[in-house]
Amino acid sequence: MQHDEGPVPGKHLLRFLTFCQKDVAGDGQYDIEYDSDQLLYVDPITYRAVPRLPEFAEQWIPDPGLAKDTYVSLGTCKYNIPRAIKGENSPPEAIVIPTSLIYPKQDMEIGVPNTLICFVNDFHPPVVDITWTRNGQFVDQSEVSQTQYYSNSDFSFRTSSYLNFTPQENDIYSCSVGHISLQAPLTRFWEVEVHTDHQTVATAVCVCGVILGLIGVVTGLWFIMKANKYHWV
Known part of the structure; x- marks a missing residue:
């Protein structure tokens, strides 16, 4: 379910996005986007607003009624799914294969802490499982964080996974993406290369x-x- 308030003068777009899925426990997301950038999302468990960029939190004060709006919107979304399916004669769910890209956040220097980003894009439905390895071994999940699902203009989704790491010569990292559209995970590799x-x-x-x-x-x-x-x- 999507509500657009725009375009407005200056061709900016403010969008309130709600999505949920059938038979997925605890699933659901409500966020507010401005020109395709997420301003904030509301945690579906605590109903607290979480700013996408904490450093700009003071510039965006959420409406006090946002928690209630989220509760009602997610509830309405779940309520309408079976009725919409029946009304459309059970159409097949759109399944779109993701793409992925892995790259460092900053210019790499041996021994200097950095962040690897695994950018996953153009997939539907919005559930992916992202795992990292270092030299063939799974990394500690405490080193990993992931963004919410962001919507694209064609209603596909994107997300990014971040791995904090310290580059060492010849280390090899991988990012694997699991999705309902894939028979096997989509895996990308990134190697620490040193030009001496x-x-x-x-x-x-x-x-x-x-x-x-x-x-x-x-x-x-x-x-x-x-x-x-x-x-x-």
Whole structure:
């Protein structure tokens, strides 16, 4: 269920999004988005508003009635699912395969704490299981956090999983995504690569060697042409 208040002057879009799923216990989400960026979501258990970016929390004061609105909206969503299915003659659920991408949050330096991001996009329904490994071993879940599900304009969803890590040479990380559309998890790998001074010097020497070789060839051809010129004269 989605309510759009826009577009408004300046072509900005404020959207209140409610979604729930049939036969999924404890499932449901209510959030407020502005120009496709989530401002906040309401925890479906505690009904407390959680800002997407805590540093901007003071700039967005939730309506005191937001908890009640969420309770009513999620309840209405659950109530309407079987009736909507019956009214539409039990249409098949849209199943869309996710895509994923893994990358570091900041420029990488060996031994400097960083964050790996596994961005999962374009999937439906909005339930994915994301797991991380380091050198083939599952990482401690205390190092991992995940965003809420964000909606795309085509009603598919996206989410991001964050892994705090300290890069070490030759470490290999993987992010695996499980989804109802997949027969096997979708897995991406990311390896810590180090470009040392030795590699830089070796590359420079190689390039210089090639350049000197080309200069030698050109010089040789010049002398041959010069000799032929005098020979014919």
